[in-house]
Amino acid sequence: MADIAYGRQIAINEAKWANHYSSDHQILLVGEGDFSFSLSLAMVFGSAQNIVATSLDSYDLVIKKYKRAKTNLEMLYGYGAQLLHGVDATRMKHYTDLQMRKFDRVIYNFPHAGFLGKEDNQQVIKKHRSLVSGFFENASRMLRPGGEIHVSHKTTGPFKTWNIEDLAWKSSLALLECVEFNIADYPGYNNKRGDGSRPDQPFHLGKCATFKFVLSKKSNNRQQTPGNWVLNNNRTCFWIFREYLDHAVSTFGKADDLFYSVPIMLGFGFERCKTVNHVNPLHDYVNLVKELRNMSNRRISYLENFLREIDHP
Ligand SMILES: C[S@@+](CC[C@H](N)C(=O)[O-])C[C@H]1O[C@@H](n2cnc3c(N)ncnc32)[C@H](O)[C@@H]1O
Helix, strand or coil, rough: CEEECEEEEECCCCCEEEECCCCCCCCEECCCCCCHHHHHHHHHHHCCCCEEEEECCHHHHHHHHHHHHHHHHHHHHHCCCEECCCCCCCCHHHHHCCCCEEEEEEEEEECCCCCCCCCCCHHHHHHHHHHHHHHHHHHCCEEEEEEEEEEEEEEHHHHHHHHHHHHHHCCCEEEEEEEEEHHHHHHCCCCCCCCCCCCCCCCCCCEEEEEEEEHHHHHHHHHCCHHHHHHHHHHHHHCCHHHHHHHHHHHCCCCCHHHHHHHHHHHHHHHHHHHHCCCCCHHHHHHHHHHHHHHHHHHHHHHHHHHHHHCCC
16 A cells, blocks of 8 residues: 655555465464465465564475475465475474574464374374474474464364373463464365375365463463462463353253262363463462452352343342
8 A cells, every 4th residue: 555645655555364364474384285375365465574483393294295385485485485394393393493593473384293093092192182282392492472372273183182281381481362263264275184195185174263371461471480370360360160151051051960060070170270281289279279269259249240230220
């Protein structure tokens, strides 16, 4: 768009958006397959000046595995992208090309450690979780202020049991939101298996979502005394007690044996509390339960006031 100011014509470049991503964001993509996702963003932005697109595989392997990769990479290069190969997401913060860079968005679509056996095998799940964990640990150190880490992931079957929110939390990352992933939002993107005998084939997407993470408050001071971070932190409370809160929503107005089910739901919170680093689980759990009770009291006061206003408008 052009604007007139003080008699001069000034070109103002408006940011262009591709779903969650803006041409103004500094974007790092890791674990790319045929680079069609990066290209899809670049085509909407009309530029890839702010895009760093990477793959674990070498350039030679990428163009051997994916028939469209060579063209996609050439186009990305033409749009000004920085292209890096041999980038391991679990070690990337140390790489010379990346260690001085910070990003507004770090994106890993459909992380997968390869076809190592049945997807519901516990050892296989452990490998996938270790990949995602290592990615979070690295990506969390590469964010600009206000930056976000996005992981698109299947939300059903064994994939659900990876519990990526718990993995993120271990790197001081809190879930900002989880939104349905719709491939049609990224024209030209072809999701790839990436491994095995048919790496260029798409995998069945089914139900999947983009999980968006931000640095949590506890990351401001990774050394802080155990227990401090939990107090008055609603987001933590929501995260720790999510089964309890989901349960409250799903049983609202229905007959439910509260004496039996509430302690079970709170027990899930305790288990989650134990998974968080730097925390004295019992002490922090007690503080969190207190915060949960405060939240309930605040909600009751709010509802009472609301009802009063309905009664006495
Ligand atoms: C299911 S494929 C998804 C590919 C691509 N992101 C897409 O959406 O089409 C999983 C990808 O993760 C990559 N990958 C596996 N381990 C990795 C690691 N340690 N670091 C970076 N990428 C890795 C594989 O090379 C593969 O490209």
